[in-house]
Amino acid sequence: MDAIVEAALKKWPNVPHCYGWLALDARGDWYMRDERIQAAGPFPTVKGSRIVHDKLIGFIDRNYASDDQGAWFFQNGPQRVYLQLEVAPWIWRLQPDGRVLTHTGREAQVAGAVLDEQDRLFLETDLGLGLVHTQDMGLAADAIEAGRWSMSNATHAELIARHGVLLAPVDPKGESGKA
Known part of the structure; x- marks a missing residue:
């Protein structure tokens, strides 16, 4: 901060x-x-x-x-x-050298890859859950084929629940949207 x-x-x-x-x-x-x-x-x-x-x-x-x-x-x-x-707190940007970065530029260590019911590829990492950016799917496929990431399947709702992510928080006082 x-x-x-x-x-x-x-x-x-x-x-x-x-x-x-x-x-x-x-x-x-x-x-x-x-x-x-x-x-x-x-x-x-x-x-x-x-x-x-x-x-x-x-x-x-x-x-x-x-x-x-x-x-x-x-x-x-x-x-x-x-x-x-929209889908997760992190959007992963894959690097040609194998590193995985968040959309904010932080490096993450991948624990596993998960395909959801919409065929979106998520990575579970030491920083939490994130979606692989669509432009990086070729590098993701290479990582999976090389055996660097284990693959599983889950629904988006299961992933969000497993990682405790709240997609759309609301004001508990009912004043959502106030600046």
Whole structure:
């Protein structure tokens, strides 16, 4: 977490959390979802505005974490901005040298590969559950054929439950979407 974020947490410890305003799609892209977009439909049917500003993406990436209930958030200063996840908290980018990186750039160690009912390839790692990016399926096939990853099958719901992931957290006070 950035030092400026840690300082803000100490200065303002009781800022209300935010829900519904940020989302992560199956390609590892962040989306802003303002009130108008939220009213237009659920994520990912209505995605919102893709974030393309490199410094903002870097800030989100560095301050991305999960809570004890399996909800993922971006710590924006003193405020937690809870995310809606299209499929999983991580999107894996496979490297030609065999490394597996998260969409945020962190390296992960693969424990196994799982194909879901929609033929999507997930990896279970030391960082948790993630989806292999569609552009990296050739490298994934090579890893499986070489025997580097064990393969299994499960439904998406089983994977999410097994890893304790909450795809769409809501405000327990019923104020979902408030900034």
